[in-house]
Amino acid sequence: KQWYQRRVRGTPHPKKTNKSQSKPNDIINLITHRKQKERNKREDKTREMSSGMGSRKPSKKEQRKAENEQAQQAIAVIKAAYNAGDLLAPFEPFRKYERNGLHLRIEFFHAKSVEGGVFEWMFEVTKKNMQKMYEEVWGWADGRKRNELSDNDAMNLIAFDENHKPVGFINFRFVLESGKNKEKLELSYIFEMQVEPAFQGKGVGKFLMQLAELIARKNNMKGMKLTVFSINLVAQKFYKHTLKYELDESSPNFGNPLDTSGFEGLCKYFPVKQS
Numbered sequence: 001k002q003w004y005q006r007r008v009r010g011t012p013h014p015k016k017t018n019k020s021q022s023k024p025n026d027i028i029n030l031i032t033h034r035k036q037k038e039r040n041k042r043e044d045k046t047r048e049m050s051s052g053m054g055s056r057k058p059s060k061k062e063q064r065k066a067e068n069e070q071a072q073q074a075i076a077v078i079k080a081a082y083n084a085g086d087l088l089a090p091f092e093p094f095r096k097y098e099r100n101g102l103h104l105r106i107e108f109f110h111a112k113s114v115e116g117g118v119f120e121w122m123f124e125v126t127k128k129n130m131q132k133m134y135e136e137v138w139g140w141a142d143g144r145k146r147n148e149l150s151d152n153d154a155m156n157l158i159a160f161d162e163n164h165k166p167v168g169f170i171n172f173r174f175v176l177e178s179g180k181n182k183e184k185l186e187l188s189y190i191f192e193m194q195v196e197p198a199f200q201g202k203g204v205g206k207f208l209m210q211l212a213e214l215i216a217r218k219n220n221m222k223g224m225k226l227t228v229f230s231i232n233l234v235a236q237k238f239y240k241h242t243l244k245y246e247l248d249e250s251s252p253n254f255g256n257p258l259d260t261s262g263f264e265g266l267c268k269y270f271p272v273k274q275s
Contacts, residue, residue: 074186075186077219077221078175088211094106097203102161102199103161104204106159108155111153112150137263148171157170157215167198168199168204175189187216209243216270222270223269227264246267248265
């Protein structure tokens with residue numbers, strides 16, 4: 001009826017509008033939205049790159065580069081530790097051990113600064129305590145053990161009694177070794193820890209190991225490592241239960257209870273320092 005009235009009055013028929021047709025403002029808004037979306041994507045990608053690799057898995061080349069940089073940083077830490085001089089200097093009160101009726105003094109020596117007589121004692125007490133076990137597992141060779149104890153990188157903590165007679169020692173080095181998840185880490189490696197039989201069971205070995213750990217922490221090592229014979233049950237208990245060492249991932253019997261190598265690798269990693 002309304003249409004008819006408009007026709008009668010000369011009113012033109014209303015034009016049908018196409019709902020799909022967009023106004024100019026709508027097109028401009030759409031273009032602006034798309035540009036903003038693309039801009040946001042570029043900014044997100046830039047943030048990912050600046051914060052590392054983001055969720056993207058690094059390539060082998062990038063992974064090797066990161067591993068090399070980490071290794072170089074670890075080597076720098078080790079070099080600084082070797083240049084630190086007397087590593088016992090920050091722990092002056094711990095140079096004395098006065099427990100269980102003993103009055104001992106602990107001294108630090110680089111390998112080349114150990115006197116001939118003291119070095120011979122180090123070798124002889126190691127041979128006396130360990131030769132039979134070595135022969136069962138690796139075999140014993142005087143020259144090989146002498147070379148190990150006198151290595152240029154070797155360092156020693158030696159306990160002397162009141163007559164300046166040595167009664168116990170630790171031989172250790174700072175090394176770059178595989179640690180957690182096979183990462184190369186700066187570690188303190190214990191090569192030998194020996195105490196005269198008459199002084200065993202009086203806390204001397206434990207005190208020397210604790211001193212070695214203090215030195216490692218002070219010089220920014222990431223942890224401690226050592227090896228122990230599987231047949232040496234006394235040492236196994238001492239390291240695992242008394243000092244809280246754990247089986248290392250590099251140990252031949254890690255995840256392999258049927259291993260017959262005859263020794264275990266033990267470790268103690270220090271908590272990561274919060275920056």
